[in-house]
Amino acid sequence: MKIAVDALGGDFAPEAIIEGVAAAVKAGLPEDVTVVLIGPESVLSTQLVAQGIAGHAAIELVHADEVIGMGEHPTKALSQKPNSTISVGFKLLKERQIDAFCSAGNTGAMHVGALFSIKAIEGVIRPCIAGFVPQLNGGTAIMLDIGANADCKPEMLAQFGELGSIYAKHMFGIDTPRVALMNIGEEEQKGSLVAQAAHQLLKDSRRINFVGNIEGKDMFMNRADVIVTDGFTGNALFKLGESFYEVATQRGLKDEFFDKTNYASVGGSPIIGVNGNVIIAHGISSATAIQNMLNLAIRQVQADAHTKIAQALK
Incomplete structure (x- = not known):
C-alpha cells in the first residue's frame, strides 16, 4: 500500500507535514505501508534528517518543485503548474502508482484534480x-x-x-x-x-x-x-x-x-464518489493532524469503499 502526501500543502508545510509523517512512522505503520512524499527532494531530505527518519524503508520521495497556492484558481493552476505537488500526486493516482493521495493544500485544486484525473464514478x-x-x-x-x-x-x-x-x-x-x-x-x-x-x-x-x-x-x-x-x-x-x-x-x-x-x-475529509482515495486536510493542519490523516487514508484503502460504491451503482 502506498499513501502519497503533498509535502508542500498547508500553511505550515513542509515542516508540519514531515513531522506528522515522522510521528506516524515512529508510532509504527503497518508493514505493507509506504508513505510517498511529494515535493522538492532537497527540501524533503533536509526535513527527514531533522526528524531522524532519513533513509527509512517506509518513505519514498517523488520530486515536484511547484506548489499551488491557497488563493490560486484551481483549474488554471492545475493546467499551468504540471509539476506542482498536487498535479504530480494526481498523476501518480491516475496511473495507480499510489493507493491514496492526501493534501492540506488548495481544497478546490484537490477537488478539481480528482475530477480531471481519476474522475467521478460512473453514475455519480x-x-x-x-x-x-x-x-x-x-x-x-x-x-x-x-x-x-x-x-x-x-x-x-x-x-x-x-x-x-x-x-x-x-x-x-x-x-x-x-x-x-x-x-x-x-x-x-x-x-x-x-x-x-x-x-x-x-x-x-x-x-x-x-x-x-x-x-x-x-x-x-x-x-x-x-x-x-x-x-x-x-x-x-x-x-x-x-x-x-x-x-x-x-x-x-x-x-x-x-x-x-x-x-x-481525524485529520482529513475524503472525497466520496471518485475512482480512488483522496483525502483533503485543513490548511492549518498540525503534525498531529497529518499523522491522523495518514491513519485515515490507510483505513480507507483497506475498506476499498470507492470500489464498493462503483459496484453498487452498476
Whole structure:
C-alpha cells in the first residue's frame, strides 16, 4: 500500500507535514505501508534528517518543485503548474502508482484534480466531501456534503444518502447505516422545496435505511450514521462543530467529546464518489493532524469503499 502526501500543502508545510509523517512512522505503520512524499527532494531530505527518519524503508520521495497556492484558481493552476505537488500526486493516482493521495493544500485544486484525473464514478451525479461527526455515545457519523456542492438538486442529496451509506458500511462496519436528512424540522413537509423533494426520494429509496429528518440539535445525538445535507449547510454546521474544541480549550474545559471535535483528531475529509482515495486536510493542519490523516487514508484503502460504491451503482 502506498499513501502519497503533498509535502508542500498547508500553511505550515513542509515542516508540519514531515513531522506528522515522522510521528506516524515512529508510532509504527503497518508493514505493507509506504508513505510517498511529494515535493522538492532537497527540501524533503533536509526535513527527514531533522526528524531522524532519513533513509527509512517506509518513505519514498517523488520530486515536484511547484506548489499551488491557497488563493490560486484551481483549474488554471492545475493546467499551468504540471509539476506542482498536487498535479504530480494526481498523476501518480491516475496511473495507480499510489493507493491514496492526501493534501492540506488548495481544497478546490484537490477537488478539481480528482475530477480531471481519476474522475467521478460512473453514475455519480456530483462527488462530494464528507466530514466525520463525533457522537455522544462514542460513535461517529459521516456528514455529506460539507463544501464541494453549495447548491444541490434533490437527486444529488438522495444520492449522497446512498454514497454515505455504502461508505459507512465498509468504513465503520455498520450493516444497515441509518440515513437522515438535515432539515429545519422532523416533519416530512418541513424545509425548503429542495429538502422536501429530497426527503421523498430518500424515503422511496430501497437501497438505504432512511430514518427521516433530523435537526441541528440532533447532530451529535446518535440519531443517524449518515447525515445528508448540501455543501453550504454542511460546511457551516461542520465548522461550527469544530469550534467546540477551541471554545472548550479557551474556557479551560477538558472533555473527551470536545477533544473529538478538534479537526486534528481525524485529520482529513475524503472525497466520496471518485475512482480512488483522496483525502483533503485543513490548511492549518498540525503534525498531529497529518499523522491522523495518514491513519485515515490507510483505513480507507483497506475498506476499498470507492470500489464498493462503483459496484453498487452498476
